[in-house]
Amino acid sequence: MLFRKFTRRGKYALAPALTLPLAGCAKGSPWWIFDPKGVGAHASFIYMMIDVGVMLAIVGVTALLIVWFMWKYRKGSNRGAYDGKWAHSNTLEVAFWGIPIIAVGFLAWAVSVNGSFAVNPYNPTAVTKHLKPNGDPIDIDVIATDWQWLFIYPQYHHIAIANKLVIPAHTPVFFRLTSTAVTTDFFVPQLIGMIDVMPGMRTKDALMSDHLGSYQGIAADYCGAGMSWMLFKTHVVSKADFDRWTQMMENNPDTMSYQQFNRFAEPYINVHEKTPAWGRVEPGLFDHVMLEVMNGKKWPLPMFMTENMFHYLKIQAAEHRA
Numbered sequence: 001m002l003f004r005k006f007t008r009r010g011k012y013a014l015a016p017a018l019t020l021p022l023a024g025c026a027k028g029s030p031w032w033i034f035d036p037k038g039v040g041a042h043a044s045f046i047y048m049m050i051d052v053g054v055m056l057a058i059v060g061v062t063a064l065l066i067v068w069f070m071w072k073y074r075k076g077s078n079r080g081a082y083d084g085k086w087a088h089s090n091t092l093e094v095a096f097w098g099i100p101i102i103a104v105g106f107l108a109w110a111v112s113v114n115g116s117f118a119v120n121p122y123n124p125t126a127v128t129k130h131l132k133p134n135g136d137p138i139d140i141d142v143i144a145t146d147w148q149w150l151f152i153y154p155q156y157h158h159i160a161i162a163n164k165l166v167i168p169a170h171t172p173v174f175f176r177l178t179s180t181a182v183t184t185d186f187f188v189p190q191l192i193g194m195i196d197v198m199p200g201m202r203t204k205d206a207l208m209s210d211h212l213g214s215y216q217g218i219a220a221d222y223c224g225a226g227m228s229w230m231l232f233k234t235h236v237v238s239k240a241d242f243d244r245w246t247q248m249m250e251n252n253p254d255t256m257s258y259q260q261f262n263r264f265a266e267p268y269i270n271v272h273e274k275t276p277a278w279g280r281v282e283p284g285l286f287d288h289v290m291l292e293v294m295n296g297k298k299w300p301l302p303m304f305m306t307e308n309m310f311h312y313l314k315i316q317a318a319e320h321r322a
Helices: 002-022 030-032 038-072 090-119 239-250 258-264 287-296 311-321
Strands: 138-144 149-153 159-162 163-169 173-179 184-188 193-198 203-207 213-219 231-237
Touching: 002 287, 030 203, 038 090, 038 163, 038 239, 090 163, 138 159, 138 163, 138 287, 149 163, 159 163, 159 287, 173 193, 173 287, 193 203, 213 311, 258 287
Parallel strands: 138 173, 163 231
Antiparallel strands: 138 149, 149 159, 173 203, 184 193, 184 213, 213 231
């Protein structure tokens, strides 16, 4: 009676667990990586599926064999034949050693070698194989601050925009990345794998997408109080729309010198997703910032920003309304 009452209550208590498979279906969920829209992200997804598939096959077959052995040799009149003198089987030895060797060899070649070259951020073959002799890739400099992203387009008169990335479809895009503060990760789950962005250092990455759309970019490593708002939208547009956008940006009268960048780099939590833009930034700003940080340049974090986040966010809201 007590057991029946317990199971009845437990049934209702466990009912919410049925919704767990839906936990990743909301917008902004980890399921992004299962819907790749960039060639690099797609390559990572394929190699991950190969890796998981091979391991699942081995584990799954092993689990089924264990269940079958337990059933076949269970206690009772129908159990399998028992050979007390059995000591060796060449067939089993070949299976026990051969299958793991083949699996490891296949994974080493298919995933470790081919996969590493395909998504190597400094020279990803998944992207570089799409380079055309007469087609210029896009170069973009990325500077991470506390807690914003600045994207500079050196090929387009050094136009720049914060917290928003615009790229043309069907075109390889190559990034140089650095940071003014702590290390974080540059990550657009549907387009590109994550790469460290480090103060006073330069890292590289590349992407290409054939799918028009808007994709969420994030700071994938904890980097302080404003990390949750350190987001940016990546817009993949047609070549014609990209040309119109760059022309509009070049006509923007706002400019950014290194002194103005110093003000931009001060810690700021971008709660309201502002995307300021500049028609021209100081040429060589990326290298200048990286060198200054290497030499010890810092943008101090005011204590009130972390001691009383609620008060700081109220100030931001008032400034936004004004």
